[in-house]
Amino acid sequence: MRLNDALLGAILLGFAGWVWWLTTFFPAFPGQDYGPNLFPRILAVGIAVCAALLVLRGLRARGGLLVLEGWARQPARLLSFLAIPGAALFYILASDPLGFIPTAFLLLLALSLWFRARPVVALPVAAGMTLLVHWFFAGMMRVPLPRGLMDPFL
């Protein structure tokens, strides 16, 4: 997926303007000329200059506003692509209520089955890796992974 340079530049110009607008709320300190807003403003200008160049270049080159590669038109591949951020989102939403062990197991199993692993292999790998990661991070490294449903058993 690729936006036209002109469109990308326009978005970034808007972003730079927004950053500048936010810096107007930073307090000024009397007697101090170089406050917290100086550096972000320089960066906003830098982004705006690059963005303007992109807009110019995009307008000269023309071309479509959005280019999609082959895979983005194939539903199965598009879903494979979305599965990675989707799985991360699932972890963010589910790990607290369910706990780390069920969430990680479901995540590994569902992803590897979606990627066409055979269930005979996917099941033990998902279970084994979940326990291994849990042992390493929660046991050895003392990371407070959420216990959730497993709380009574841990």
Add this chain to the structure above:
Amino acid sequence: MDPLIQALGLVFDPYVLAVIAGSAVFGMFVGAMPGLTATMATALLVPVTFFMSPVPALGAIVTATAMAIFAGDIPAAMLRMPGTPASAAYTDESYAMTQKGQLNLNLGVNLVFSVAGGLVGVAVLIACAPILAEVAINFSSYEYFWLACLGLTCAVFMTNADPVKGFLSLFIGLLLATVGIDPAAGFPRFTFGDVDLMSGINFVPTLIGMFAVSELMRGAVTVDAAGRMVAQEVGNIFRGVGAVFRRYWFNFLRGSVLGTAIGALPGAGADIAAWISYAVSKRFSKEPEKFGTGHVEGIVDSTSANNSALGGAWIPALVFGIPGDSITAIVIGVLYMKGMNPGPTVFQENPQLIYAVFTIFVLANLIMLPLGWAAIKSARQILRVPKNLLLPVILLFCLVGSFAMTNSLYGVTLMLVMGLLGWFLEEHGIPVAPLILGLVLGEMLEQTFVQSMIKADGAAIEFFTRPIAGVLGVATILIWVVMVGRAVRRGMAPRAA
């Protein structure tokens, strides 16, 4: 000699040696898997090293990266797929050798010259870093401001990407670094009242998102593409390597020295070192017509160069706190997390730590020989690990690693956002390495800039009056001029691309 003995004691500790051995195996595996890079290996290691003391933490990173850069040569020779971008320069040449039936010689040359090149890089690091540190001890905020500028500029200049997009990435990274409490006045910037954002954009989840999650997203699209099988049996890989060394010893030296120098340039790492030394090798070869047909000469140059670049990259990182490539950018982030500010004072206050890093570097390159041999012998098994199981497991590592950095879902959310951002940027030809360097150096750049502005009371000329600052400043501005000139010429010329 006291700090040296102390350093040896720190390194030759069973726990540290076990960490080094473990990360060596990990680095070999990640490097040998096409699609998993040395930077990704480092990014995934950081959450684990977070819980270690500095010496094993640095040992793990040094060892894993050295192994990964070599191991990338294995699938390049066997499958014509570089295991890491650093092997891409000579992948076709390696594969052509394999097709000519010289797989054994190719792997042997890659292994032996990677080890030797790595050792040259370390030797230069050991020789140069302390001397440079003596000079750097007198630096003021002006010098550090220009050094940071020069480093960041080089990061843009050295990538093959279009400079407008390189600078864009850099500015976004620097802007991300301003999120949180401002270093001068203590005012929270761009936090939108969120408590997590007050502490700033946490570096490790960003790194994991940009280098690992975005890579997984790209990998997920092609996960069903069937892996090819390795056709040839691997025999004695060391036969004939001696003859190659006698014939091409000059290529080895040239590649290693060039690689170290390129590695030491801020922003350019092992992959660029390999490309440049391959090109140099071809340019000065007596038989340039043989290049591309499975000729070992260019491989000697470039496989030495990419490993020596690793040692070179540590020179500016240890001496000035300016990373030489994206891997040392991670190292600097780790050092800051450990409360040690990289820079010349480390050489005075913790010399044993510096010597420990040197020792680990030498050790890592030496154990590469047996471990690399083992990796080559078991390459068929490594390359057979199915991607459809590997990708989900790596994602789980990413999730847990990011969680462990903040002990909250903030880290995981940040990782997801940065993964999507990293993917989006790369899709548009905007490289992410300058962004990471900007994020690491942002605070230092802003602090030295604001400090210098206050000291100079706004007079720009003050930035150039100290001799070293003047030279660095002029050099930086010259590079800017060259870049603008290039961009203008490109804009004027009739459009080719």
